[in-house]
Amino acid sequence: MIEILKEFGLNFLWSDGYHWSGLSVTLWLLVTSAVIGLSAAIPLALIRTYGSQWLALPIRLYTLVFRGTPLFVQLLIIYSGLASLSLIRESSSLWWFFRDGMHCVILALALNTCAYTIEILAGVLRTTPRGEIEAALALGMTRSQLFIHVLIPGMLRRALPAYSNEVIFVLHATAIAFTATVPDILKIAADVNAATFKTFQAYGIAALLYMLLACALVGVFRFAERRLLAYQRLS
């Protein structure tokens, strides 16, 4: 265990000497896909709840399909499936994008978490207390003011407990990146296993790192919930 940490500790955390690797890559995957997924999910959740039926239907179809199929298969379609199409291979910009495993993993993770986040946010929007909306209208707010000052902030706050679970799931889902040759924590563990045959130690270190990350995320979200949802404890 100690020898592995001495020899490969930096690879697990930081860099393999040439490229970023391990924990830093996993964090990068988590942050980029969560940020892209959340920023796309906010407008889509509003359209799904308050938009016309013709706009809401394709969004519902999208969340149904992406929540009903495994992320691994989605990644295979994006990483190996698209790359096998001549349409992609012949366009230089598309080929530049889909040739890189990192791009494909981030795209797959973002599309996947976006689908789950839309459902979380839409569920929260449906339970917005009627009194809040009535009060806003009574104050003479316009429709856009109602959205900007009441519905969207309320949605983001109340979605926090469910969204923190979703972020943990995205962290767990990033482990799939190693199948697309992205050097995340699990890829380093597989490499260490191949180099030393110390299977339990190699994957055990990876498991420990993921556990610490998950605990840190839970701590951050607990803190955020205490501050942003403080009004719920007043009663």
Place this chain on the structure above:
Amino acid sequence: MFLEGYGHLIFQGAWLTVQVATWAACVAIALGLLGALAKLSPLAPLRLVATVYTTLVRSVPDLVLMLLIYYSAQIGLNQVAEAFGQESFPLNPYGTAIGTLGFIYGAYCAETFRGAFQAIPFGQLEAARAYGMSHWQVLRRIRFPQMMRFALPGIGNIWQVLLKSAGLISLLGLNDMVQVAKQAGNATSRQMFFYLVIAAIFFTFAIFSSLALKHLERRYSVEPQRRAS
């Protein structure tokens, strides 16, 4: 030819995925019940073991645990056999995959069952004891049947996640439908087509599961519905 001649192999792979997922769900439910009872037991060591199990397993990605347990199981078995001077034997890969998946999702089930046990109104347990039921009778006649109703939606969600995770067993080298689709795609250079086919199969499984779960939930709903007569 149907699916370029790979239709039969993909069907076999899909059947294997369903079998692995179903058996893993059975293991997970059994482990989950034991875990929940241990978490609610008056004995502190049992509570500690169950808490460590659910916390550790739920904080690590399922894929990492699958690789960790699946590959370490054989090595561990060999070492134990050596320590006792016995001949070691090769583990069945499917059995090991089922055990691994069951062990992981058992931790999620344990949390669901614990919540469901705690959702039973306390007055009912007091009433049962007042009638002179033994501890075991209360568990079998009052707590267990009611707990299952409360747990059903949560267990349904876990089943959906488990079914999708079963697609990962191809990474352990098992010949499930993802593996077959990979081979078929590489052989025919039509990767996109075969991946879309298995995505459609997974999607069909998910839709059927959710319909079946809705039916079960209606049947075992906590509020008894009046029968139309």
